[in-house]
């Protein structure tokens with residue numbers, strides 16, 4: 001019996017993308033595909049272009065050259081169809097604005113609601129389930145401004161989960177999150193991938209890479225390596241981006 005081959009086009013196809021901010025080249029000829037059913041880790045030093053890559057996939061930064069396709073369509077069409085959920089590194093939200101945790105997560109459901117944005121049973125259920133998955137159910141009635149940094153992060157991950165999009169982009173979702181919660185979020189992401197999503201996660205947690213993802217990209221303006229996490233974690237590979245000191249720490 002032959003092995004079934006996944007002939008479906010990749011959910012995300014980044015093709016030869018170069019992004020410059022003035023004289024700084026943040027991304028240099030980056031090509032990357034994200035496939036259904038896989039968590040792809042994104043690692044690299046500060047300033048290596050991770051957030052720029054997310055912003056480019058989201059259409060928030062226009063590449064100087066190259067293109068991005070989501071499920072074979074433009075990012076504008078994909079976003080309109082609610083196909084991409086994105087957790088930015090820093091949420092551009094005014095924390096003084098009086099909005100409850102539940103309402104923040106419910107905004108992830110807008111694409112599922114009609115023009116009047118009337119939340120239905122399925123929307124409330126999705127919000128409850130997502131809050132539960134990130135361990136924030138008991139904070140549902142709180143104001144977002146009254147939460148700790150890590151709790152806020154979890155709420156925004158819940159919002160992305162509630163959106164139920166085939167593509168999930170998470171820019172450092174574990175930053176400021178405690179280890180128990182990180183383990184729980186990792187399990188959630190693995191579940192979502194198993195259910196057929198394509199997931200890209202930026203992280204600085206190199207030791208956690210093998211638990212988190214099926215494959216990983218080592219970025220430094222350009223893609224240095226795109227391989228299984230074990231290959232990324234080889235000291236010789238890490239030395240390409242981080243220098244020798246970090247490799248010693250990782251292989252401890």
Ligand SMILES: Nc1ncnc2c1ncn2[C@@H]1O[C@H](COP(=O)(O)OP(=O)(O)OP(=O)(O)O)[C@@H](O)[C@H]1O
Nearest residue numbers: 021024026044045046047048049050051052053089
């Ligand atoms: N709006 C901007 N204007 C000018 N330069 C920028 C801008 N945003 C990012 N850069 C530069 O582009 C490069 C890539 O930045 P980016 O934020 O993508 O890195 P990163 O890998 O996400 O880093 P970190 O790990 O710190 O989050 C850096 O040199 C940064 O200084």
Ligand SMILES: [Mg+2]
Nearest residue numbers: 050051052089
């Ligand atoms: Mg970043």
